[in-house]
Amino acid sequence: MFDFALTGLFQVLMPNHFLVLFIGVFMGIVFGALPGLTATMGLALLVPFTFTMSPTAGLIMLAGIYVGAMYGDAIPAILINTPGTPAAIATTFDGFPLAQKGMAQHGLVAAAVASSFGSLVANIVLAAAAPPLAEISLKFGPPEYFWLGIFGLTIISTLSSGSPIKGFLAGSIGMILSAVGMAELGGDIRLTFGFPELQGGIELIVALIGFFCLPEILSSVIGQRRTAYAEKIVKPSLGVLREVITSLFKRPVLMLRSAAIGTVVGFAPGAGGNIASMVSYNEACRWDKHPEEFGKGTIKGVAASEAANSAMAPGSLIPLLTLGIPGSPPAAVILGALMLHGMRPGAELFTDYADITYSFIMALLVAAFLVTIIGSFGSFVFSRIINIPSRYLAPAIVFMTVLGSYAIRNNMLDVWIMFIFGIIGYVSNKLKFHPAPIVLGLILGPFVEEGLVQSMLAGKAAGGTFTYMVYRPISGVLILLCLMSLLWPIFAALRAKPKKAGVVNKSASEGKEGRDESR
Amino acid sequence: MSQDSETPSARRLNADLIVGIVSLGLAALVYFSTRELSKLGGVFVDYILVGLTALALITTAKGFIKPERVRFFESVIERNNVLVGICILLLYLIFLPLAGFLPASYAFYFCFNLYLADERFTTRNILISVFLTAAVVTAFYFIFHHFLEVPLPEGKWFE
Numbered sequence: 001m002f003d004f005a006l007t008g009l010f011q012v013l014m015p016n017h018f019l020v021l022f023i024g025v026f027m028g029i030v031f032g033a034l035p036g037l038t039a040t041m042g043l044a045l046l047v048p049f050t051f052t053m054s055p056t057a058g059l060i061m062l063a064g065i066y067v068g069a070m071y072g073d074a075i076p077a078i079l080i081n082t083p084g085t086p087a088a089i090a091t092t093f094d095g096f097p098l099a100q101k102g103m104a105q106h107g108l109v110a111a112a113v114a115s116s117f118g119s120l121v122a123n124i125v126l127a128a129a130a131p132p133l134a135e136i137s138l139k140f141g142p143p144e145y146f147w148l149g150i151f152g153l154t155i156i157s158t159l160s161s162g163s164p165i166k167g168f169l170a171g172s173i174g175m176i177l178s179a180v181g182m183a184e185l186g187g188d189i190r191l192t193f194g195f196p197e198l199q200g201g202i203e204l205i206v207a208l209i210g211f212f213c214l215p216e217i218l219s220s221v222i223g224q225r226r227t228a229y230a231e232k233i234v235k236p237s238l239g240v241l242r243e244v245i246t247s248l249f250k251r252p253v254l255m256l257r258s259a260a261i262g263t264v265v266g267f268a269p270g271a272g273g274n275i276a277s278m279v280s281y282n283e284a285c286r287w288d289k290h291p292e293e294f295g296k297g298t299i300k301g302v303a304a305s306e307a308a309n310s311a312m313a314p315g316s317l318i319p320l321l322t323l324g325i326p327g328s329p330p331a332a333v334i335l336g337a338l339m340l341h342g343m344r345p346g347a348e349l350f351t352d353y354a355d356i357t358y359s360f361i362m363a364l365l366v367a368a369f370l371v372t373i374i375g376s377f378g379s380f381v382f383s384r385i386i387n388i389p390s391r392y393l394a395p396a397i398v399f400m401t402v403l404g405s406y407a408i409r410n411n412m413l414d415v416w417i418m419f420i421f422g423i424i425g426y427v428s429n430k431l432k433f434h435p436a437p438i439v440l441g442l443i444l445g446p447f448v449e450e451g452l453v454q455s456m457l458a459g460k461a462a463g464g465t466f467t468y469m470v471y472r473p474i475s476g477v478l479i480l481l482c483l484m485s486l487l488w489p490i491f492a493a494l495r496a497k498p499k500k501a502g503v504v505n506k507s508a509s510e511g512k513e514g515r516d517e518s519r
Numbered sequence: 520m521s522q523d524s525e526t527p528s529a530r531r532l533n534a535d536l537i538v539g540i541v542s543l544g545l546a547a548l549v550y551f552s553t554r555e556l557s558k559l560g561g562v563f564v565d566y567i568l569v570g571l572t573a574l575a576l577i578t579t580a581k582g583f584i585k586p587e588r589v590r591f592f593e594s595v596i597e598r599n600n601v602l603v604g605i606c607i608l609l610l611y612l613i614f615l616p617l618a619g620f621l622p623a624s625y626a627f628y629f630c631f632n633l634y635l636a637d638e639r640f641t642t643r644n645i646l647i648s649v650f651l652t653a654a655v656v657t658a659f660y661f662i663f664h665h666f667l668e669v670p671l672p673e674g675k676w677f678e
Contacts (some may be wrong), residue, residue, distance in 0.1 A: 163587075165574060165577055165578060165581070166578060168570070168574055169571070169574040169575060169578055171539070172571040173545065173571065175563075175567045176545070176564070176567055176568075178551055178565050179563060179567070183556075183560035184559075185559045185560070186556070186557045186560035186561075187560070188556045188557050188619050189560075190552075190556060190560060191549065191553065193552070217604075218604060218605070219601075222600050222601055222603075222604035223597045224600075225635075226601060273628070300549065305539075339612075363557070390635065391637075392632070394631075395628050395632045395651075395655075396655055398608065399624065399627070399659065400630060401616075402611070403663060403671075406672065407663060407667075410670050412672060413613065419608065419609070424603065426601075428538075430589060431532070431534040432539055432587060432589055432590050433538045434645070445563075449562070449563040452563055453559055453562060456562070463655045516535055
């Protein structure tokens with residue numbers, strides 16, 4: 001295996017292949033950064049270009065696009081509160097507040113470094129342990145997906161520390177929105193109100209643009225007439241690179257945990273980068289010594305989200321390369337590209353086509369390094385975008401939101417949905433009813449529903465739904481994690497009380513001593 | 520009553536009550552729209568509806584007992600700005616399928632750019648808006664329509 005990996009690395013570093021990889025990474029970043037264009041779309045559009053190339057060069061380019069897009073989506077998430085792809089939703093929670101504080105470059109560099117780290121860890125796992133991990137991925141059945149979805153929903157308690165009731169209410173509204181369209185099981189047409197275009201459901205990216213991007217423009221640029229998009233002017237410098245990189249490498253646990261979560265979520269077929277980034281963000285917030293910093297602009301939040309969603313990409317290739325089961329929509333496009341080049345997933349990929357397969361894996365690895373370089377130095381240019389006066393920037397952003405919403409399915413109804421969600425997002429922000437849990441419910445609703453309904457059907461046949469859903473090893477672990485996640489805020493509050501009391505007592509006694517001395 | 524208390528800036532809304540009642544309305548709408556579903560198609564919706572209704576009732580009750588009051592607009596100027604901004608976007612979306620992508624986008628971009636400028640109708644501002652409109656809209660049109668081959672809205676008026 002090591003020989004093949006080394007040969008693969010040499011293949012990638014050949015000038016023509018390296019150039020193809022660089023172009024792929026660059027195009028991936030562009031696709032990820034433009035709201036409405038996703039990694040899947042980028043891969044699908046560029047697969048035909050790889051036909052004329054050799055299988056090695058073609059797959060190297062696709063690897064570059066995939067890895068580049070997983071970073072690119074963080075750029076608009078940080079700068080304009082609009083995730084380029086749904087996988088960057090958790091990046092907005094801290095990335096945009098960072099940009100507002102004039103620290104957009106910090107966010108962008110943290111995203112680039114964390115993306116590369118996540119990708120690197122997941123690639124090492126992919127290269128070293130793909131076959132045994134693929135077997136575990138097959139153990140993910142409907143109950144596990146149900147509990148994974150529920151675990152993801154517990155992040156609401158983190159997202160809405162102000163009012164958990166309102167947070168869960170918003171999550172329920174999101175899950176109702178996720179039910180719009182044709183039911184996966186049963187085939188019923190639900191809540192389409194006579195619009196046939198809604199049978200495919202509400203497009204996630206349309207909801208993201210509506211709930212996150214438009215309210216910000218309506219509120220700050222149009223409503224308050226702020227002359228610049230950020231509250232403080234960004235001044236990029238080389239010192240920021242050093243500061244952020246040092247700061248992140250002083251947090252190996254955060255980085256490794258986020259990469260591990262991304263890899264595990266990635267190799268569970270169907271669970272995407274959005275779930276990976278949400279779960280990772282939640283865990284980062286829970287285990288941090290200063291959870292109060294999250295949501296107000298910290299590079300830890302950006303790193304947790306980005307390391308996980310970038311680790312998800314190679315993670316999703318584990319079941320693809322070994323079993324032919326794509327772990328994510330972009331992986332499904334790569335499966336198509338493999339088949340077109342006459343390669344069938346399975347054992348023969350690691351024997352007959354080992355040279356090409358390992359070149360592909362090594363390309364993912366090298367692309368991660370390219371992302372660090374392009375992302376870190378690109379941050380000097382990207383971060384200045386929000387210094388552009390909002391008079392010039394806002395019309396371009398609104399124009400892109402309309403274009404991006406339309407481009408997903410080529411219909412005007414999506415644009416209208418984006419507009420309506422934008423107004424709802426603006427009103428709900430004003431009412432302190434934050435829309436992030438609505439989007440979370442929209443993302444996780446289909447997972448929870450499919451897991452629930454399939455478990456009910458299989459459970460009936462197996463003798464009992466409850467037994468079938470609960471008494472399984474992976475389910476047990478996930479249930480435990482759900483309980484921990486829900487009860488954590490109570491535990492954290494109890495833990496904080498004695499500390500607070502200690503501080504109060506200490507300051508009171510110091511005050512008393514001070515008063516005594518002054519006498 | 521003082522004059523100040525009559526301005527939008529002084530009015531405070533009961534956020535919990537509004538959120539609770541709107542959520543109850545949504546729950547009722549979903550309930551009456553999903554009674555014909557099969558068991559498989561309706562089970563998830565029914566479970567969520569129970570949770571949604573319970574949480575909406577709690578929020579409504581909180582609105583009566585211990586409401587969270589918020590100020591919606593800071594000033595009349597902010598309210599007017601937002602309403603005009605929404606109207607410009609609304610008109611763009613209405614005219615997009617009628618006039619087609621390019622004419623509607625040129626008009627929207629020009630108007631929106633000019634609306635956000637401090638001194639609107641100076642020659643300099645108008646020229647800047649014209650230049651930016653032509654550059655940005657045309658660039659995006661070429662990228663999406665010609666390079667990525669994404670079909671863009673065609674107008675009924677100019678077909």
